[in-house]
Amino acid sequence: MTQAGYKQFCPVAMASEVLCTRWTMVLMRELVAGTTRFNDLRRGVPKMSPALLSTRLKELESAGVIERLPSRAEKGVFEYHLTPAGKDLRPVIEAIGNWGQKWVESTLSLRNLDPSLLMWDMRRNLDPSPLPPLRTAVQFLYSDLPSTKNCWWLVIEPDGEVDLCWSDPGFEINLYVTTDLRTMTAIWMGLATLESERDKIELIGDRKIAATMQVWLGLSPFAKQKKLAS
């Protein structure tokens, strides 16, 4: 794999030695998105074993792409931050993501549904600006999933911080969203809209919050890229 390198002076080959090993590009997407802590990275890359995650982080560090630094906020905790070289990988991630959005068939993408991944991404890209300056709680119920994994809550604090819960936070719920996982994922990826899927999605609660959902929902960073593959 990394098992020797390509022995080519070409910059594409040299960069590929760093980036094109298993899981690395997906991990970089997570880092470029701003995740800094080990267990947060694990949530973004749940199928990657912690051992391999640790290995890759060290490789990226020695490649000069990330730095491991003690957290300013909490002592005894470390954070992984992009170096300038790492920040400069954003165009690479964007190019790959845009290509994937444009050319990978959505039937293939939508074969990989995962509610925790979807909710984790939704949390990250949620745009609180159209919401009232009060704590807002939204419940997502995926009617096609077993009860252990079908109910999620997003809690948007007045300061704009967003929390994701998998157990009832106990707050008053301002909006109940009921749909199936595939529909919600397609909407979030930009493959469909709330409008186009309105017969598959049920919104109950505050009408203003429901009306602005297409805005505060945020969507995937690649949702704007036009799709050309079926």
Next chain:
Amino acid sequence: MTQAGYKQFCPVAMASEVLCTRWTMVLMRELVAGTTRFNDLRRGVPKMSPALLSTRLKELESAGVIERLPSRAEKGVFEYHLTPAGKDLRPVIEAIGNWGQKWVESTLSLRNLDPSLLMWDMRRNLDPSPLPPLRTAVQFLYSDLPSTKNCWWLVIEPDGEVDLCWSDPGFEINLYVTTDLRTMTAIWMGLATLESERDKIELIGDRKIAATMQVWLGLSPFAKQKKLAS
């Protein structure tokens, strides 16, 4: 590697399943550069075994990135051509190459010197326009290499076609270039210039051809990208 996929609907993950397997990105660079035939691809990716090359080509074909078509020119010969999806990978290759040029230390790149690869790339990017409309033959002698691999000839035909030879083509030689492989590679990569290395490179022959060498040499597609890593 491909051994299961990432199980993520994210376009970055889906695209990485196609692109981020061993050798694939380097092979794509070759295809994006316009190489179409199996043995030409082998020259561009010499350390890749033919079996794996064949496997990757099939994977790329089934991913919809390339098409295998019978050659129009020669019968019984097949060619690999980019599909629209494949052509759309050019920005991805460029992003990765530019990042590599900018951030991978040149001492690392220059550890992977290879005269046949360099000459093959030079052949491809050579710009015949400043040369006279006659057959032009240039000999490259790498004084630091064993005699089996130290002498190469580029023959530029009047129609602009460029041939690479590793045995004396027998034509009159218009320019003799003598240097070491590292210097020539650094120049071609844009890490140095003919001017900056003039004490390490000897040009004998037609003075006009020598004078325009920095132009007709063409350089790597990534040579213009500024270098930030030492």
Next chain:
DNA sequence: CTGTATCCCCCCGGATACTG
């Protein structure tokens, strides 16, 4: 020239458990 066929090693990386 354009690939296939085969062999086989090695090591990648998945799983799981555990620790400071």
Next chain:
DNA sequence: CAGTATCCGGGGGGATACAG
């Protein structure tokens, strides 16, 4: 929370020879 330790199997892919 932030990783490490260990085990182990499967298969990726390198090497080589050969075939249409």
